[in-house]
Amino acid sequence: MRMPKVERQRLLGDLLEENPFHTDDDLSKHFNVSVQTIRLDRLEQGIPELRERIKNVAAKTLTGELKSMHTDEIIGDIVDLKLDVRALSIFDVTEDHVFQRNGIARGHHLFAQANSLAVAVLDDELALTVKSTIHFVKPVKAGDRVVARAEVNNEESNHKRTKVEVVSEVDGETVFTGEFLMYRTTDKVQEELL
DSSP, X not given: OOOOHHHHHHHHHHHHHHOTTOOHHHHXXXXXXXXXXXXXXXXXHTOOOHHHHHHHHHHHHHTTTOOSSOGGGOSSEEEXXXXXXXXXXXXXXXXXXXXXTTOBBOHHHHHHHHHHHHHHTSOSSOEEEEEEEEEEOSOOBTTOEEEEEEEEEEEEEETTEEEEEEEEEETTEEEEEEEEEEEESSOHHHXXXX
């Protein structure tokens, strides 16, 4: 039995308020309706498409927080940020990001997402990558959404150096890992002792 339109639209709004990262395809499966019906429901409710919802979340997340770089320098959209602790970004792979002959994403895009996230997570005016150890675990293709999570490893921090670990996933499967040793102008170890 189909859910009444008014009820479906109310639940759609609630669901996207809770998690704005659902795709129209996810929502159509959830409500057992066509993607076109979801698009019309969103339009009638004034709910923007996924890309705009991600930008809105990113703008709210980054207001007054990001110190080490400008938001337009970040590869992907940061949707969660707690400086010197963790960060999360989303990067949608398009045809422009893949090799034409095999459809696999070029590695520098995945690296750039992870590296810019490692810089952005640091609570410092200047943060630079000193060294990185990276692993491409699984190919990524056009249409994939890469979710990168960065965590600051304070146990590995020392004088003006901080280790940031990044894991990137597509549909819950790891596709890239990286350990970034970051230079920062602030000596966080000294600061903690004061």
